[in-house]
Amino acid sequence: xxxxxxxxxxxxxxxxxxxxxxxxxxxxxxxxxxxxxxxxxxxxxxxxxxxxxxxxxxxxxxxxxxxxxxxxxxxxxxxxxxxxxxxxxxxxxxxxxxxxxxxxxxxxxxxxxxxxxxxxxxxxxxx
Numbered sequence: 001x002x003x004x005x006x007x008x009x010x011x012x013x014x015x016x017x018x019x020x021x022x023x024x025x026x027x028x029x030x031x032x033x034x035x036x037x038x039x040x041x042x043x044x045x046x047x048x049x050x051x052x053x054x055x056x057x058x059x060x061x062x063x064x065x066x067x068x069x070x071x072x073x074x075x076x077x078x079x080x081x082x083x084x085x086x087x088x089x090x091x092x093x094x095x096x097x098x099x100x101x102x103x104x105x106x107x108x109x110x111x112x113x114x115x116x117x118x119x120x121x122x123x124x125x126x127x
Contacts, residue, residue, distance in 0.1 A: 034062025035101070043111075047123040052076070054116040055109045060101040068099045076118035083114045093117070 040056035060066050071079040081096040096114065101107055109115050 034060055034064075035066060036061055042124065050120045052118055052120055052124065053111075054118060055111065057106055057108050058099075058101060059106040060103055063103050065103060066101050068101070069097070071116060071118075073118070075121055075124075077121055079116055079118040081114065082117050084112055 036059040038057045038059070040054065042052050042054050045052065058068075068081075071081065073079060081099055082093040083096055085092055085094050099107065099114075107114065
């Protein structure tokens with residue numbers, strides 16, 4: 001089993017843009033394991049907001065479970081996996097310390113569910 005530790009201001013803020021920087025976060029991990037990253041995107045926010053949430057689908061196409069224990073990127077720091085949970089009638093984010101993906105399983109990181117929280121090292125831009 002492979003357990004590598006490698007995961008412009010827009011006037012209309014509801015607009016989302018697929019940003020390939022997200023792919024850079026998990027590419028080293030995916031290249032060493034049977035992981036496929038698809039539909040990765042980050043919501044556009046004003047450049048003065050350094051914290052971003054990233055969403056994507058992560059599929060394990062291998063025959064063994066894969067456990068992701070950390071994420072890294074040249075473009076982002078302090079990357080952590082979070083899940084949104086309801087506690088006492090309030091929505092909260094809770095950090096997930098590891099993510100095990102069974103063979104042939106897909107995990108979906110999406111708004112209101114699991115997602116990556118990360119600090120941009122420099123302003124991000126669409127593209």
